[in-house]
Amino acid sequence: MKPVAFDYVRARTLEEASEMLAAGGGAARLLAGGQSLGPMLNLRLARPMRLVDIKRADGFRALAADDATLSIGAGFTHAEIEDGAVEDPARGLLRHVARGIAYRAVRNRGTIGGSLAHADPAADWVSVFAALDGVAVARSARGTRRIASGAFLRGAFATALADDEVLAAVELPLLSAGARWAYRKVCRKTGEFASAIGVVVLDPARGLARVVAGAVEAAPVLLPATSEALRDHGPDAAEAALAEEIARLLPHLDPAARRLRMVAVRSALRDIAGEG
């Protein structure tokens, strides 16, 4: 399969990318690493009139930190995160996750921003973003919007980005020294998208305890009761709350699929318990 014909333009800056996107009136798409969009073009599932290539555009590779947050430009690749070229605000979680994304060839090109904007429910960054309760920084000629993870991730392949908005950066909390995290991905083979993801982040100093079930054929699901049990009573209590909450919050999955998500989250909780 070869793509339908499209126009190709290369943006010099983030602002120009936003203008080009807006000019496309919904028929233009951004091309960053192209690791998901490329196959979709070839399969003719994606048929944009225009591709706006932002790989070399200025403005997507800024790093900025304050006391509580690190802002990572959307254009950083998985490989750069894996290699530590980007400081890891989550004390190793990002590097760990990056190392497990697809294959190195994909990681060399795929970007964190591209992955989040594509919002494949089985993609790693989508679940991590939800677990860290990150903030998406969206830019357009109309200005800048900062959108929390829960509002940003609307469903499978659906985000809160408007047709003219460009994902410029993601803001992630700087975890404190005593923070713990665990990430479990169930995968049939190396490099495939996940069948189930469980992420646990516990940062008592920041009052942060979030347990997320990912790869659920929809936006990742925060498990509030399990998270609260984790924060207040620890991993064992969280595990005790887990099965009921998974059943309640993932009714759209069949029992075997639900169980697999439960297993992924439970494994992550046990990893946390093992460290504690």
Next chain:
Amino acid sequence: MDGMEAKGEGIGARVRRKEDARLLAGRGQYVADIRIAGMRDVAFLRSPAAHARITRRAKPANAAEAVFFLDDLVGVKPIVTRSSIPGYKLSEWPVLAAQKVRYVGEAVAMCVADTRAEAEDLAERVEVEFNELPAIASCEAGRASGAALLHEQWGDNLFLQSHFDSGIAPVAASAPVKVELEVSCARQTMHPMEGKGLVAWWDFRAGQLVLNTSTQVPHMIRAGLAEVLGIPQAIIRIAPPDVGGGFGYKCLLQPEEVAVAWLALTRKAAFRWIEDRREHLVAGANARQHHYKLVAYADERGRMLGLDAEVSVDTGAYSVWPFTACLEAAQAGGNLPGPYDFRAYRCKVFSVATNKPPFAPYRGVARPGVCFAIEQVIDAIARAVGREACDVRAENLVPASAMPYVNVTNKHYDSGDYPGSLAMAREMIGLDEFRAGPKRDAQGRWIGIGFATYTEQSAHGTKVFASWGLPLVPGHDQAHVKLTPDGALEVRSGIHTIGQGLETTLAQVAHEMTGVPLADIRVTLGDTAVTPFSTGAYASRGIVMAGGAVSRAAGVVAERIRAIAAHLLQADPAAVEFRDGAVHAGAASVTYADIGRAWYLRPDQLPDGVNTGGLEATEGYKPTTDNGVFSYASHAAKIAVDPDTGLVEILDYAIVEDCGRMVNPMIVEGQTHGGAAQGIGSALFEESPYDERGQPLASTLLDYLLPGPTELPRFRIRHTETLSPHTAHGFKGVGEGGAIAPAGAVVNAINDALRDIGARVDAIPASPARILAAIAAAEERAA
């Protein structure tokens, strides 16, 4: 005896592959690398419906010379594969569907443009309307009464039903142990790294239609194409370039190949079609899908007394050419008894036409399925009698003392020690140590060990293929060998190289016979314009047939070299030796170049009465038996099953294989690794499911999982060499074997692991979903 590695460059030497200098450096030339001025690209519009009548077809405006329907292909006949088997029903496979489509992906229109993308744009603009019919998406549906018919004139959906009974009734009535089970194998596709593809063009100078097609069987394709196009073979040249894997898929005459050849023939220009991965997944290369109902009879010790089997093969919509829709059934019914010694066997085989792409012979042809099935039977008998499965297996294998052995389906096992091979595999995998230790690991996973032993009929010959009713039966393979004026050796064979190392192994055989250094031997394969006839590379026949022919032709040339050398050296021909890259008699020697020079340039130096055939010969070869020669192996797998996720990790994998005399142990190992990787794909990963409407559910490699390097174990291989008494140098075939046993061994290991919780998997691939379902079913039974 254990495999002996030879020094030097001849038979038995572990030399590096000659072809790797280009293949590993990215300098192979495959179909898609070929550029011809003015060449245009072809895309096919394919059916979105599994079973439907075509009610309307319309070309886009101004596309009369760019879009072609069947009606445009004047003179092209449908692909019809005749068979001499009584009761076999013929299918007519139109090169493009015109009245009816019978599977999703069937080609309906051929679209031509300057680029593939534009050809696909054109295909989107062709209008075709369908009136959908009920789809037959399984053997069960196809055999149900009142089922919709794929080929109305048949009256049912059976290509063939065959029945064999050696006399099961007395055993069924008296056997103390009876075991019943049903097992099934998923539909798979083959996935050579390079898919199918071809460039077809008209050679004005030669007056020939030339096909640079990715094929394993160039001389057969020439015959088949001539028949379907209705033109003489003389005006067809099949010149395959490098072929990036075949696995059986490239043994077939493809409708796309015929259609694109017709374009080149009638337009006298160059056209190409390159199969993409999606076409491969949904429209081609279907294989493996069997269902077995099995009843086995045994004594109290688990000694097998008889087997009663019903096999259904989900054969797809049409018969492939030339291997028919029934090769699979013949192989399944004939090979199910495998390496086991029992005399009562009944087997019914149903080859059911379904609304899926046609079934093709894939590496192992039916034997991965039958091996999986019979190995499940052996383990089930062991469970029933409460004994170690490996012991029961060993006691049921044909013993070495019984060789040569004719089994219940009249297979002639020529040589080997099957129980010896199993015993080595048992020791390598450490069964006895494992049985004495824990069954779960630190992570709570269940551990198990499983075995499978198989025989592989390889290089089966004229009578065997004739008995399968094929339209094209192999006879003698031919090879041509020539010493050049400067003392190099040219070897030509009509078999083709598909990545299996024949450029090296055939050169090793020629070196063995002539002593010409390997570096000076050039092997040319496949091109019908310059190679003598061979039916091609399939049925694990290359080294036996082409190797035998090269051995014979090189032997003839060697004797002529000897005669000329004796004259030049003034020695007795019997005193002439080939060694160290030269021709010696006592202390004196001449080079191969001296001999070449004498024949071609200085005939004044030749002896009187020199053989007028010169320094070249074409010779034909087949083994002294047509029954095939039986390679065999035992595989042992040690695995861990995670009961929470259903994921399986292969912890260790041991293979003890015997393919007779090895020409190059490294290449044997490469073949075994590759085959075993595909077998593990069958065991754990690969599956092309269809829904009840006949829609394929795996249309990309996201859905169709191929094992990658990290999913595969480090295969540990041990060789034994039991020479065949029937072949040149004692060769047996090795191309397919690796793929046969893994599903049997891995699933037996999984079931060994799950035994304590009473769960059993009976279908491959043993996916997490199937394993978790088996565990859940066991828990339910226990509750």
